[in-house]
Every structure is written in structure tokens, then in C-alpha cells.
Amino acid sequence: MGFKERVFSGVQPTGNLHLGNYLGAIKRFAELQDSYECIYCVVDMHAITQDMRVWGGPEELTRCIREVTAAYLAAGIDPEKHIVFNQSQVSGHAELAWVFNCVARLGWLNRMTQFKEKAGKDRENASVGLYAYPTLMAADILLYRATHVPVGEDQKQHIELTRDIAQKFNNDFAASIARLGLGDAALEGGYFPLTEPLIGGPAARVMSLRDGSKKMSKSDPSDLSRINLTDDADAVASKIRKAKTDPEPLPSEPEGLKGRPEAENLVGIYAALSGEPREAVLASFGGGQFSTFKAALVDLAVARLGPIGGEMKRLVADPGHIDAILRDGANRARTLADATMGQVKDILGFVR
Numbered sequence: 159m160g161f162k163e164r165v166f167s168g169v170q171p172t173g174n175l176h177l178g179n180y181l182g183a184i185k186r187f188a189e190l191q192d193s194y195e196c197i198y199c200v201v202d203m204h205a206i207t208q209d210m211r212v213w214g215g216p217e218e219l220t221r222c223i224r225e226v227t228a229a230y231l232a233a234g235i236d237p238e239k240h241i242v243f244n245q246s247q248v249s250g251h252a253e254l255a256w257v258f259n260c261v262a263r264l265g266w267l268n269r270m271t272q273f274k275e276k277a278g279k280d281r282e283n284a285s286v287g288l289y290a291y292p293t294l295m296a297a298d299i300l301l302y303r304a305t306h307v308p309v310g311e312d313q314k315q316h317i318e319l320t321r322d323i324a325q326k327f328n329n330d331f332a333a334s335i336a337r338l339g340l341g342d343a344a345l346e347g348g349y350f351p352l353t354e355p356l357i358g359g360p361a362a363r364v365m366s367l368r369d370g371s372k373k374m375s376k377s378d379p380s381d382l383s384r385i386n387l388t389d390d391a392d393a394v395a396s397k398i399r400k401a402k403t404d405p406e407p408l409p410s411e412p413e414g415l416k417g418r419p420e421a422e423n424l425v426g427i428y429a430a431l432s433g434e435p436r437e438a439v440l441a442s443f444g445g446g447q448f449s450t451f452k453a454a455l456v457d458l459a460v461a462r463l464g465p466i467g468g469e470m471k472r473l474v475a476d477p478g479h480i481d482a483i484l485r486d487g488a489n490r491a492r493t494l495a496d497a498t499m500g501q502v503k504d505i506l507g508f509v510r
Contacts, residue, residue, distance in 0.1 A: 161342055165190050165305035166247065168199035171222035172213055174277070175229050177385040177459075178364035178374035180466070181430045187309045188234040192355070196240040197302050197491060200226045203252070203294065207287035208276070224480045226300045227472070229387060231483070232469035243487030245298065250495030254297035255290075257502060258323050261330065262293050266319055296320040300350045301495050308356040309361050317355040324350035329418045349505060364427060367401040370419025373448045385459065388467045395456045398424075403448045410444030412436050421448075428455050431462045 169175075169183055187198055200223050205213050213219060223244050230242055245251050267273070270292050277284035287294075295316050299307055300323070307317055328335065328348030341347030366372045368384040374384045385397055402420045409415060415422040415436075429436045430452075443451045474478060503510050 161303060161305050163194055163306065164302060164304045165194040165306045165356070166299050166302050167197075167198070167308050168201035168204075168457045169226050169229075169307055170201050171219060171226045172205045173222060173376040175225060175387045176374055176376055177246050177387070177427065177463070180229070180387055180463070181269075181364050181427070182231065182310045184229055184233045184235075184306065186356075187230065190308060191234075191240055194306065196235075197304065197494075198230055198235060198240065198242050199300065199491075200230075200242075200244040204291055207285055207291050209285075212246060222459075222475055226295060227480050227484060228470045228473035229466070231473055231480075232466045237487060239485045241487045242483060243491045243492050244484050247484065247488035248301075248492050248495050250301050250492070250499045251294065251297055253499055254301050254502065255294040257506070258293040258296050258300075258327075259290060261327050262296075262319070262323050266322060267292060269315075270319070271315060292316050292319050293323070296323045299353055300324055301390075301498050302491070303351055303352050303498060304353055306354050306356050310357070314357070316357055317353060321352045324344070324352055331505050334507070334509045337501060338501070338504055340501055340505065364430075365419065365423040367397055367423075369402065384490065385463070387463065388470055389463075391460045391464055391469070394459050394463060397455050397458060398452055401452070403452075406449055408440060408443050408451055409443055410440055412440065414440075414444075414500070424448075424451070424455060428458060431455075431458050435476070 167183065167187060169179060175184075177392060187196065190196055195496045202223050205219060205222070214222070219368050227242065227244070231237065235242060252323065273284070273289055273292075274281075276288060296319060299320050307320075309317060325348075327340075327350055331349070332341075332347060335349045336340045336347050339350050342349070343350070366378060367385070368378075368380055368383040372378075372383075376384065378384060382397055382400055385394055389397070401424060402417055402419060403424070406418070406421075408421060408425070415425060425436055425439055428434075429439050432439070443454070500510070
């Protein structure tokens, strides 16, 4: 008998959500609801791994937790059929992260490229949390023994680490797992599943509107580099019209996008918003000027994002409603988490 198929994923509450967050994560979260049991977390403990000047302080963190929750709901995630909660309300995340700190090897964490990128040249001044957050990410996933995680290409390395940690735990404590009858036959007696990544389709990695070689980011100093989910129709239209392009017309086939990062990015955004493959988008617009394509992209983006932005604003204006959803989700998540932590403690030999 195999593990029950279950999806876990989360978004950090660290500033204004943008189109990249929506297409790369939240839109896919909503789509997966029909196929899996889903647990969607606002990973607020991850948000504090950097200096307070980066995450904005307590009041900003509270605002962002509610904004991410509002984005989940506005995108169509059903908090009654699935679980929506914020990470810090379930203590099992921190408990299991400590266990995994003791399972993971320093060499594994030293290979994590995102720490190097976020810490920059001043690594000695980076927090231990920023260095060790991949083990917390593994705990987030395995606390619910999730079998699948929707991720972008840039997060694949963290899923590989999660699998390594699960495998090492299963091997290190194989005798204890077997003695307690807690192993899964599909994993030859292992307790934790080897979680599989669900890599996104078109525009899973959305790039800056001002520089197609850089990922769209809320930390970019230029607001023109991104479309915020709360931008109104005029702002969305203006940013798309001003998006950097090149002087060549659009190609008719995807091969023609090579070496043209800005064109590739805009075509990918159109494909993801429309649900069409890139080939179909280029078949419609190939050979034409960017002005025609951008006008169509403006109409599409406003139609798709406008209702989401409006609903987010409505939800954020009622924080009590959002907080009630998070409390209910945390209570349901805690039931699953407590069961896992109880079994993990038994496997490790802790007296309880």
C-alpha cells in the first residue's frame, strides 16, 4: 500500500505579491485542488530568516500573512475542502525541523545555491536560519508526509534535499520503524515518502519586465519590473506597454525565441494566462509587431488579474475573516502534524 497522495506547498509573506507568484505558484495551487488533497501554507517562519530591514518588521509581517491568504482565496483555493493556514500556528514545523537539522549533513546544505544568492558576499553576517531554512522546508513538507510539491525549476534543489533527508531518516531508523510497524510497504518499510516535484508549465519562472534575464521580484527597485496582483487595470496596461522588447517581430515558432529573453518572457506570460501552449500563441501572433501582441496581452492580463486583485482588496479589508480561516486551517493541520510528530518521537526513542 502506498502513501496517500497529498500536495503541500507554501508562499512566503515577504512583500507585495506579483504576477510571478501567481503564475509560478498560486494559480497552480488552485488547479491541483481537483486532483489531490491539498495543504497550502503561508510560510511565515521562513519570512524572518533575514534581517528585519528585509522582512519589514512585525506589523508588515502581519499584513503580508493576510495578503498571501487573501491571494490564495481570491485565486480560487477552497479553505473548506483543503487546508489553508500559516506555518507559525503549528509547532510541529519547528520540532521536525530540529530533527532534520540532526539528520541532514553540512555538505548537503553547503551545496544549496539559494543561500549563496541571498547571503551574498557577507555570508558571515547571515543568520543561521537563512542557512538552515532548507531543513525547515523539508519539515514543512514531510510533517504532512506530502507526496507531491508544486515548484518552479529554482526550487528543485530543495525537493532533492527533502528526498535525501527522508531517505536518510528512513535508513537510519529502519529497525525502529519496523519494530513499531510504521513503515510503508511501497517504500520498503520507510516512514517518510520520497516527495516528487510537480514542475510548472509555461511561465513557471516569470522574468522581469525590464530585464528578461532576471526573475520577476518584489525586491527589484523598479515597480515597472513587475505586475503586482493588486495593480489596477491602468497600471497593468502601462507596465505591459512599457515592458522591454527587441526590434524584431515575433517569431512563428518557439525556436525563434532563443536569445530573445524579453520576447520569450512575454510569450510565456501570455501562454500561462491563456492556458495555451507557446506554439499556439506564436501561431497567432508570429510575424506581427510587438505593439499588436502587447495590446492583446494587456486585454488578457486585465481580464484574468482584475477580478483577483479586486477580491484580494475586499478580503484584506476584513482581517477577522482571514484570521478565522487561518485558525481553522491551523487546527486541521495540527491534527495531522501532531500524529506525525508523535510517531517520529516514538521512532527516535523519546519518552512521551
